[in-house]
Amino acid sequence: MSRGVTKLEQPTRLSRETLVSFLEEMLLIRRFEEKVEERFRAGDLSGFLHVALGQEAVAVGVCRTLESDDVIASTHRAHHHCLAKGMTPNALMAELYGKLEGCSRGYGGSMHLYDLATGNLGANAVVGGGLPGIVGAALSFQLRGEPRIAVAFFGDGATNTGAFHESLNLAQLWSVPAVFVCENNHYAESTPSHQHMPITDLSRRAEAFGMHCVVVDGQDIEAVYLAATEATAHARAGNGPVFLVANTYRLTGHYVGDPQVYRPKGELRELRETQDPIPRLRELLGVDEESWSALEADVKATVEASVEFAKSGTDPRPEDALLNVYA
Amino acid sequence: MPETTYREAVRDCLAAAMRQDPDVFLMGEDIAEMGGSMGVTHGLLEEFGKERVRNTPISEAAIAGAGVGAAIQGMRPVVEIMYQDFITLSMEQIVLQAAKHRYMSGGQVSVPLTVRTQGGAGWSPGAQHAEQLEAWLCHVPGLKVVYPSTPEDASGLLWSSIYDDNTVVFFEHRTLYPIKANVPEALSPIELGKARVHREGSDVTIVAIGRLVHVALQVAEQATEEGISVEVLDPRTLLPLDEDAIINSVMKTNRCVVTHEAVTRMGFGAEIAALVQEKAFDYLDAPIERVGSKFTPIPFAPVMEQYVIPHEEDVMAAVKRTVARI
The missing domain is CATH 3.40.50.970 (Thiamin diphosphate (ThDP)-binding fold, Pyr/PP domains)
Structure with missing residues (x-):
């Protein structure tokens, strides 16, 4: 496969069944995230929460191309990746409630979500912090001759870190089976791209390492899935790592409660009207009101059940804090 | 071997x-x-x-x-x-x-x-x-x-x-x-968290790490000539720390000098001093002495570098300060 930038403008259509399943998964993530916002505002949840409203198609489109023993590393904004990689809503919500039944037994919280059983090596609260580890995971697959791949999710902000540049350089140098998925949501926390990057085309950063790049509209799940299919196949075949740029939009603040004073007036409303991947897919599929209501009811039941599960979970004992420091 | x-x-x-x-x-x-x-x-x-x-x-x-x-x-x-x-x-x-x-x-x-x-x-x-x-x-x-x-x-x-x-x-x-x-030809694992007593003594314990272990052993040798019996203990693993070995040694000698090449301030020796006063205060016959580098970056010119880092005479002086007290 040749190196260079592949622009996927007219993707092949996927089956309706596949697309419907994408829609269900994206809607579950959306309603889960909205519930997280609601429960935080109600005072149920502690800490620092970052939701991914608007970025669901990237998580679902990429993770649906992965095998169960492929691994991912995520970021501070991780709920969508975790759910898409197979974490149960119950385990995730219980973690947000700080319960022993949570995916990280209450030791992690929203920014440190782990689920080794589903190949989730952890959300990472250090921007760019998960990338070197993904190179190492991919190296171990290469050294052991395993047909697995390692995927790092991160944002445009992370591409300014040393860890990003060191990791891409090393990954390409050693041709490890990794995919670097940049969710370019155009903001590094509150700082817009034009204030944190001297370029607009992020793929140029990976091209500097000679890395194969794929750029895709992250709000079009069909396109994301097809681009990710190409990227993961490239890496899995031993052709080296891939940089996958998904241009997306965060249809909410950086954190729950962010007043977003840095947004131009009207931007958020316009983005919600034009860049929401869920109505876009619903429209493509022509889902009628009745089917939609049924889908919403299913999703709502799952999300409500996760809240009930979490609330009835077990609180850690204070002294449990002393466990798990060492293996 | x-x-x-x-x-x-x-x-x-x-x-x-x-x-x-x-x-x-x-x-x-x-x-x-x-x-x-x-x-x-x-x-x-x-x-x-x-x-x-x-x-x-x-x-x-x-x-x-x-x-x-x-x-x-x-x-x-x-x-x-x-x-x-x-x-x-x-x-x-x-x-x-x-x-x-x-x-x-x-x-x-x-x-x-x-x-x-x-x-x-x-x-x-x-x-x-x-x-x-x-x-x-x-x-x-x-x-x-x-x-x-x-x-x-x-x-x-x-x-x-x-x-x-x-x-x-x-x-x-x-x-x-x-x-x-x-060194044994067949590799012989050493458990982490276990200190090594390089030399037994009865008057003062030197807790030393790295290069300073060798300095401490030379000091111990010289001290013998002056009638001072020095025990030299190397924790080897700094974390986890073999606290028992250090405490037991100080309970025996009643005096403690801690030495390392890192700057003294906020150094590993500060933790040893804190440990000893917490767990063996009543056994101490002298204040705990710390010997490390002076609080500067390491300078280039050899005369300045040698001035900054600790040497045998610094450790010996600390030993003597502790035994000067009854």
Whole structure:
């Protein structure tokens, strides 16, 4: 496969069944995230929460191309990746409630979500912090001759870190089976791209390492899935790592409660009207009101059940804090 | 038992682990053809090949982080940070990733990574190649910190570090590489967290690490001539610390001098002093003495460098201050 930038403008259509399943998964993530916002505002949840409203198609489109023993590393904004990689809503919500039944037994919280059983090596609260580890995971697959791949999710902000540049350089140098998925949501926390990057085309950063790049509209799940299919196949075949740029939009603040004073007036409303991947897919599929209501009811039941599960979970004992420091 | 240098002891241990275990591999700057900046990995490329003896770019964060990622997958990588001063460039991966994955995951993840590094003053490299930063790492829950002072300890402790399921930062001292001792031919693991009493004595305990262990032993020898009986104890593993060994020694001698090459202020010795006063205050016949470097960066000019770092006379003076008190 040749190196260079592949622009996927007219993707092949996927089956309706596949697309419907994408829609269900994206809607579950959306309603889960909205519930997280609601429960935080109600005072149920502690800490620092970052939701991914608007970025669901990237998580679902990429993770649906992965095998169960492929691994991912995520970021501070991780709920969508975790759910898409197979974490149960119950385990995730219980973690947000700080319960022993949570995916990280209450030791992690929203920014440190782990689920080794589903190949989730952890959300990472250090921007760019998960990338070197993904190179190492991919190296171990290469050294052991395993047909697995390692995927790092991160944002445009992370591409300014040393860890990003060191990791891409090393990954390409050693041709490890990794995919670097940049969710370019155009903001590094509150700082817009034009204030944190001297370029607009992020793929140029990976091209500097000679890395194969794929750029895709992250709000079009069909396109994301097809681009990710190409990227993961490239890496899995031993052709080296891939940089996958998904241009997306965060249809909410950086954190729950962010007043977003840095947004131009009207931007958020316009983005919600034009860049929401869920109505876009619903429209493509022509889902009628009745089917939609049924889908919403299913999703709502799952999300409500996760809240009930979490609330009835077990609180850690204070002294449990002393466990798990060492293996 | 063959006579082996500290350098060879580290190398032989790496080779032994790699011979028996395909999960052990090495990454670092200049470690392949060049054999490492200190020659520690010399010859390993020829035996194990470039897949397992991996030259890296000058990318300390990625070196440590790639080690973290491979370790989580169950491999036992040994990464080399050429000088411990440069561990500052990998601190995020060591402190925020390697040390915390197990905890943040509620016990799911293990990171059996060994980070070898070396350094130390005494050869005028200036301020960015001569620091002793072990105390920085000892402050991090989740890490283990090992600092051998002899060839046999280097060998046995490195083996245990590689096979520990936690991340171990393994400090070597540049000036110790040529020293020789008898090292068992069959690799003999030394349990982490066990101190070594190099010399027994009854009047004062010197707790010393790294190069200062050898200084302390010379001081002990001289002190005998003046009728002072010195016990020299090397914790060897700084984290976890063999507290019992230190306390038992001080309970016997009633006096304690702590010495290391790192700056005294906020150094490892401060923790030892705190430990001793907490657990053996009533046994002390003199204030605890600390001997380390003066609070400056390491200067270049040899006369200034030698002025800053601790020597035999500094340790001897501390010993005498403690025994001058009844």
